[in-house]
Amino acid sequence: MNLILLGPPGAGKGTQARMLAESHGLVQLSTGDMLRAAVAAGTEIGIQAKETMERGELVSDDIVIGIISERIDDPDCADGFLLDGFPRTLAQAEALDEILTQKNKKLDAVIEIRVDDEQLVGRIAGRFTCAKCGEGYHDTFRRPERDGICDKCGGSEFSRRKDDNEETVRSRLQAYHAQTVPLIGYYGESGKLKSVDGMLDIESVNRQIEEALAGL
Ligand code: ADP
Ligand code: ADP
Ligand code: ZN
Numbered sequence: 126m127n128l129i130l131l132g133p134p135g136a137g138k139g140t141q142a143r144m145l146a147e148s149h150g151l152v153q154l155s156t157g158d159m160l161r162a163a164v165a166a167g168t169e170i171g172i173q174a175k176e177t178m179e180r181g182e183l184v185s186d187d188i189v190i191g192i193i194s195e196r197i198d199d200p201d202c203a204d205g206f207l208l209d210g211f212p213r214t215l216a217q218a219e220a221l222d223e224i225l226t227q228k229n230k231k232l233d234a235v236i237e238i239r240v241d242d243e244q245l246v247g248r249i250a251g252r253f254t255c256a257k258c259g260e261g262y263h264d265t266f267r268r269p270e271r272d273g274i275c276d277k278c279g280g281s282e283f284s285r286r287k288d289d290n291e292e293t294v295r296s297r298l299q300a301y302h303a304q305t306v307p308l309i310g311y312y313g314e315s316g317k318l319k320s321v322d323g324m325l326d327i328e329s330v331n332r333q334i335e336e337a338l339a340g341l
């Protein structure tokens with residue numbers, strides 16, 4: 126099964142992607158994670174993307190299309206993948222269609238997670254991640270069971286993203302509304318779109334997604 130998770134920054138794409146990857150044996154492909162890794166490693170792509178990401182703007186279509194096109198060829202993607210944060214523009218969506226056709230693969234569903242802008246600012250402000258395994262947490266909505274210890278791996282180091290500040294969040298939301306929202310219409314027309322209410326708690330959102338997938 127090949128899926129796309131669509132939604133604004135902070136909607137819960139990463140959180141749900143990790144749950145679905147585990148329950149369905151899919152590989153999670155997050156362009157945000159890949160770009161952050163490139164920035165940390167100081168690669169050519171990382172150098173090109175760094176400042177754009179810090180401003181909360183979208184990096185160029187060519188860069189992310191290139192990353193995804195290569196990654197989808199890896200053998201671990203053969204049994205199904207979950208795109209988290211890609212595509213984010215119509216040009217990326219069209220390029221993805223071409224890539225999938227070329228590679229003889231198909232898209233099964235696009236899951237849209239709907240959350241109001243006011244809720245997103247609070248989600249992003251409280252977000253932190255286990256530095257060792259990448260598990261996502263929130264100061265209020267998803268604290269580790271034991272303070273300071275990751276539930277998943279027992280790690281005790283956590284990190285916060287540099288772009289998770291109020292000013293950058295506003296540009297990211299603007300980018301979402303201007304450049305990514307048109308994809309809802311694009312996938313709506315293709316009949317692949319499944320929208321879920323992302324304002325509910327993490328488990329309830331997961332349940333809605335599982336129900337939508339069961340109906341495929
Ligand atoms: P995205 O990948 O869409 O940017 P995340 O999955 O990183 O979003 O979620 C953003 C923050 O909100 C994280 O701190 C996460 O723990 C928290 N979160 C995710 N889903 C929910 C939810 N349904 N209700 C409350 N908080 C949530
Ligand atoms: P979010 O949690 O806000 O959804 P991501 O981790 O998906 O954030 O992305 C972080 C940043 O990486 C974005 O603000 C953007 O600069 C860049 N980025 C990630 N995916 C894409 C993409 N598909 N197209 C362009 N830029 C992207
Ligand atoms: Zn961990």
